[in-house]
Amino acid sequence: MKTALFETIVTEIQEIAPGVFTISMPRKEDFRPGQMLALSLNKKEEPRLYSIASGNKAKEYRILFNIKSEGFLTPRLAELKVGDKLYCSHPFGSFYGGNNADWWIAAGTGIAPFISMLEAGMAESKTLIHGGRGLESFYFADRFKTILNEKYIQCSSSLNKEGIYAGRLTEYLSTLEKLPAEINYYICGSSQLVVDVRDILIQKGVPYNHIIAEIYF
Numbered sequence: 001m002k003t004a005l006f007e008t009i010v011t012e013i014q015e016i017a018p019g020v021f022t023i024s025m026p027r028k029e030d031f032r033p034g035q036m037l038a039l040s041l042n043k044k045e046e047p048r049l050y051s052i053a054s055g056n057k058a059k060e061y062r063i064l065f066n067i068k069s070e071g072f073l074t075p076r077l078a079e080l081k082v083g084d085k086l087y088c089s090h091p092f093g094s095f096y097g098g099n100n101a102d103w104w105i106a107a108g109t110g111i112a113p114f115i116s117m118l119e120a121g122m123a124e125s126k127t128l129i130h131g132g133r134g135l136e137s138f139y140f141a142d143r144f145k146t147i148l149n150e151k152y153i154q155c156s157s158s159l160n161k162e163g164i165y166a167g168r169l170t171e172y173l174s175t176l177e178k179l180p181a182e183i184n185y186y187i188c189g190s191s192q193l194v195v196d197v198r199d200i201l202i203q204k205g206v207p208y209n210h211i212i213a214e215i216y217f
Contacts, residue, residue, distance in 0.1 A: 003038050005047060005087040010080050011060055017136040019067045020109065021078050022053065024060040031056055031091030033116040034186075034214075037063065038089035041076055048073045051112035051188070051214070052091060055119030061088070064112040064139065095186070095214040099125065102184040105197055107131035107169060110189035110216040115140050118147065127151040131169035131189075133158050170196050179204045187213045 012024040033056050038047035054062035067074045080086065095113055104114045104126055111130060117123060118140070128148055132138045133156060144152045155169040165172045170193075173179075185206060187197050194213045201211055 003047065003089045003092075005038065005040060005043055005089055007085060008088045010082050010084045010086065012082060013078075013080055015078075016139060019078075020064070020137075020139065021067070022062050022064050023077060023080065024054070024062045025086070025088060027054075027059055027061050028088075029090065032096045033120040033122060034096035034113040035091040035093040035116075036095075036113075037061060037091060039063065039073065039077070040087045041073070043087055045073075047087070047089065051093075051095075051116070051216070053112040053115040055116060055121075058119065061091075062115075064109050064115065066109050093214075095188070095212065097122065097184060097186055097212070100183060101125040101127075101180075102186060103180075104128045105169065105173075105185060105187045105189075107189040107193050108133075108137060108216075109139070110193070110214075111139055112216070113188055113214065114186075115143075118143060123147045127153070129153050129155065129169050129172060131155045131193075135159065135161075169193075170200060173197065173200045173204075176204070179206055181205050181207060181210070184210050184212055187211065188216050191215045 008025045014022050036049050036051045038049055040047035050063045052061050053064040065074050067078050138154055155165040155172045157168050185201055187194050198211050
């Protein structure tokens with residue numbers, strides 16, 4: 001991928017769950033919630049793509065990522081300190097919605113673009129289906145619960161806890177008898193999740209052009 005990168009610095013880095021980090025850098029320009037950045041540690045390397053996980057009025061871009069042992073960039077990103085240099089692209093991408101009563105569907109760190117939308121004030125009318133393993137994998141859950149209340153549905157096949165659906169988010173969607181066909185469904189997660197969720201939605205009568213997906217690597 002060829003994209004222009006500019007030099008920036010780390011302003012904050014936090015480990016919010018075991019092996020899961022947020023990293024922040026100064027916001028250089030406006031963006032639409034749901035867009036992404038390309039990041040690299042030097043201009044010679046192929047950059048990697050990350051959804052912005054902060055509101056569009058914040059002074060900083062925030063990125064959410066988990067360390068992948070075989071990963072090219074994430075193990076090194078996790079070792080950065082405040083003041084360290086990295087390279088960042090201009091915001092780009094078209095995974096953005098509006099203020100309608102749409103559904104958001106995400107697993108793990110695929111929640112990142114919806115954090116941006118939440119902090120931009122776009123969550124009030126939404127329904128969020130969030131898949132995770134342990135409680136610590138429902139990133140920013142308290143913020144979503146505060147706004148969405150019962151429209152924030154957590155799904156986990158490894159947890160037996162009140163208030164959490166005991167099964168994968170695909171299983172939860174499969175149990176629903178009817179889905180609104182007039183709204184949009186935004187999916188962010190692995191390629192397999194996107195395919196599986198899309199198939200379920202179509203089987204339940206959701207028009208294909210009402211399904212917007214972002215594959216999260």
